[in-house]
Amino acid sequence: xxxxxxxxxxxxxxxxxxxxxxxxxxxxxxxxxxxxxxxxxxxxxxxxxxxxxxxxxxxxxxxxxxxxxxxxxxxxxxxxxxxxxxxxxxxxxxxxxxxxxxxxxxxxxxxxxxxxxxxxxxxxxxxxxxxxxxxxxxxxxxxxxxxxxxxxxxxxxxxxxxxxxxxxxxxxxxxxxxxxxxxxxxxxxxxxxxxxxxxxxxxxxxxxxxxxxxxxxxxxxxxxxxxxxxxxxxxxxxxxxxxxxxxxxxxxxxxxxxxxxxxxxxxxxxxxxxxxxxxxxxxxxxxxxxxxxxxxxxxxxxxxxxxxxxxxxxxxxxxxxxxxxxxxxxxxxxxxxxxxxxxxxxxxxxxxxxxxxxxxxxxxxxxxxxxxxxxxxxxxxxxxxxxxxxxxxxxxxxxxxxxxxxxxxxxxxxxxxxxxxxxxxxxxxxxxxxxxxxxxxxxxxxxx
Numbered sequence: 001x002x003x004x005x006x007x008x009x010x011x012x013x014x015x016x017x018x019x020x021x022x023x024x025x026x027x028x029x030x031x032x033x034x035x036x037x038x039x040x041x042x043x044x045x046x047x048x049x050x051x052x053x054x055x056x057x058x059x060x061x062x063x064x065x066x067x068x069x070x071x072x073x074x075x076x077x078x079x080x081x082x083x084x085x086x087x088x089x090x091x092x093x094x095x096x097x098x099x100x101x102x103x104x105x106x107x108x109x110x111x112x113x114x115x116x117x118x119x120x121x122x123x124x125x126x127x128x129x130x131x132x133x134x135x136x137x138x139x140x141x142x143x144x145x146x147x148x149x150x151x152x153x154x155x156x157x158x159x160x161x162x163x164x165x166x167x168x169x170x171x172x173x174x175x176x177x178x179x180x181x182x183x184x185x186x187x188x189x190x191x192x193x194x195x196x197x198x199x200x201x202x203x204x205x206x207x208x209x210x211x212x213x214x215x216x217x218x219x220x221x222x223x224x225x226x227x228x229x230x231x232x233x234x235x236x237x238x239x240x241x242x243x244x245x246x247x248x249x250x251x252x253x254x255x256x257x258x259x260x261x262x263x264x265x266x267x268x269x270x271x272x273x274x275x276x277x278x279x280x281x282x283x284x285x286x287x288x289x290x291x292x293x294x295x296x297x298x299x300x301x302x303x304x305x306x307x308x309x310x311x312x313x314x315x316x317x318x319x320x321x322x323x324x325x326x327x328x329x330x331x332x333x334x335x336x337x338x339x340x341x342x343x344x345x346x347x348x349x350x351x352x353x354x355x356x357x358x359x360x361x362x363x364x365x366x367x368x369x370x371x372x373x374x375x376x377x378x379x380x381x382x383x384x385x386x387x388x389x390x391x392x393x394x395x396x397x398x399x400x401x402x403x404x405x406x407x408x409x410x411x412x413x414x415x416x417x418x419x420x421x422x423x424x425x426x427x428x429x430x431x432x433x434x435x436x437x438x439x440x441x442x443x444x445x446x447x448x
Contacts, residue, residue, distance in 0.1 A: 003031055003042040005421050007380065009053035010036060013352050015371050023053065025378040028420030033374060048382050051415060054352055055372045056088025056120075056379030057334060058359040060145075061232060061256065061305040063326070064122075067113040068098020073310040073399045078330060079119040079434055081308075081397035083424040085331035086414040088120045088379035089360070089369050089437070091145050094127035095159040096309075102127040102159075103135040104142050111436055118434035119424050121379075123363065128170050128181065130160055136173050143438025145363050146180030148232075151214045152188040155280070155325065161188070167221060175227035180362075182230045185214035185239075186281055197319025199269040203282050208236035211281055215239045219246045222253050230362060231255040233307045235281040237291030244300045254302045254362065257292055259336040260327045262304065264404060265289050275316050275323035276404040279309070293344055296354060303358030304351075306333045308398070316402050331396050332405050335412040338385065342411065348385060364440045378421040384413040 003024040012021035012033075020036035034040060059082065066074040082090055092110070094101035101107050101124060114122055126144035128136065136147060149170065150161040162170060174181045190210035194201040215231055219242055222229045231243070234257045246253050260279065265286040269277045277283055295301040309326025316323050329336065334355065341351050360370025368377050388411045393401035417424050419433050 003040060005044045005046070005378075006040045006042040007046045007048060007053060008036055009048040010050050011052040011348070011385075012372060013052060013054050013348050015357070015373055018347065018349050021053075023372060023378075023380070025421040028378055030372065030374050030376050030378050033372065052348055052383045052385050053372065054086065054348065054381040054383050055356045055370055055376075056381055056417065056419065057086050057355045058089045058363065058365065058370045059087045059305050059308070059330065059333070060091040060303070060359040060363050061258075061307045062090045062092055062330060063096055063309045064092045065096050065310070067109060069096050071312055072096065075114045075117040075122070076119070076432070077397060077399040078308070079117070079122065079432070080430070081331040083119045083417050083419070084397050084414060086334045086381040086383065086417055087330065088417060088419050088424070089123070089365065090120060091123045091125055091363055094125050094148055095154060096156050098158065100127050100129075100159045101125070101139070101144070102129050102132045104138045107139060107142055107144065114436055117432055118436070119430060119432050120419060120434045121437050122434055123437035123439070125182065127159060128162060128174070130162060130166055133166070133170060133173055136170070136179075137177060140177045140179055145439045146182055146230075147174055148182045148184070150184040151217065152184070152186040152191060154184070168225065171221050171225040171227040175225050180228045180230060182232055183214075183218050184232050185218055186210045187213035187217070189213070194321050197272045197321045199266065199272065199274070199277070199320050202278070202320035203266055203284065206280060206282050208238040208284070208288070211236035212238045212242065216242050219243075219251065219253060222246070222251050228252040233258050233261075233281065234292070234301060235261045235284055237288045237295065240291065240295045240300050244298070247300070255300065256303045256305050257296070257301050258305060258307045258327070259329050259333045260404065261292055262289060263336045263340045268404075272319040274404075275318065275320060276327070276402050276406070278320055278323050278325045279307070279327045280325040303362060304333070304337055304354040305359055306330050310398055310400055310402070313400055313402055328398055328400070328403055329405065330398055332391065332403065332410065334383070334414065335389075335410040336405060338412040339410045342385070367440070378418060380418040381414060382416040384415055386411065387413040389413055
């Protein structure tokens with residue numbers, strides 16, 4: 001049978017390493033992977049030459065904000081940015097949209113807003129907040145990928161943190177569902193109000209000990225309840241020791257970090273009004289950044305995702321007390337991480353493991369996403385690993401071009417992105433080709 005498409009590359013990044021190969025696609029799935037010069041028949045053929053062929057990235061930490069705060073970001077703009085950045089699957093956070101996804105009716109509102117508007121595949125996290133314990137099982141049945149909770153203030157009043165008295169019961173319920181809890185881990189007892197709007201004072205107000213204390217609390221809850229837990233946006237390298245120790249004891253806990261923690265540092269922040277750098281937890285010093293890279297190399301940190309958290313430019317104005325905290329990097333995550341990774345001696349295979357395979361495994365999507373493998377969706381990226389570019393905010397597809405990477409030179413350019421074998425460029429006139437995903441069912445492992 002003739003395939004629909006074959007793509008050849010001298011640098012195909014496969015699960016077992018990088019090598020010349022040809023990939024065949026039929027009906028949206030990868031049907032064969034063969035030697036680069038294998039004479040495969042197809043309706044169309046693309047030869048990438050020395051461009052690398054990567055699996056589409058999976059970003060499990062994205063705030064789309066639609067509906068309710070669509071002026072911050074929406075599904076059309078976020079998923080165009082994703083496609084331009086080589087991300088073919090994203091999982092949307094249960095806040096900062098209105099209503100937040102803390103019950104099934106809110107999930108249906110979110111799905112309705114996304115339907116027909118997405119340029120890449122999109123799934124949804126549910127939320128665990130005070131008082132919604134009875135909603136967790138219905139949300140799980142409805143297909144959310146897991147449940148997000150905060151140990152500290154989320155920044156929006158409609159998504160409050162779980163108090164310590166409710167965390168145990170919530171974690172036990174999620175464990176009973178064989179579900180996953182994902183945690184924004186900062187201890188509110190250690191956090192403080194910044195003494196000024198300068199970055200140094202903002203940084204001092206959210207010390208590494210706040211993260212470590214909350215991570216240690218989560219580890220104790222995992223040990224007590226048996227729940228599978230994941231630490232979100234790890235910024236403090238002080239947390240690596242307790243995480244490594246917990247994992248050495250077989251506890252089911254994982255962690256992620258973000259491009260901005262791996263590529264930026266506190267010394268990069270030029271002034272009190274450079275609030276594109278503001279995020280919570282904060283970007284720390286260069287020594288901390290180096291230690292996070294070691295945590296990645298050692299496997300203590302499982303994946304790298306963006307925590308794309310945009311807002312309107314007005315909310316980013318002011319200083320490090322008044323501005324909204326969030327970094328928009330959905331389109332830039334791959335080149336940002338690759339720029340730093342190659343300088344540290346890491347390979348494209350490493351980056352794929354952190355940004356595609358790891359997040360796909362977290363979401364339970366490895367039978368379809370995150371790998372160039374027979375049977376998986378033909379979600380693929382043509383990537384020029386040696387080509388550099390300067391970040392021009394006006395070239396970004398997300399709704400508001402606010403980024404700490406403005407005017408930085410990055411290495412690695414996404415030349416093309418395919419979703420199930422169809423080109424998705426992120427262009428304004430491109431027809432949305434994405435679908436909405438639900439958590440895979442154990443019986444067949446296939447998302448719907």
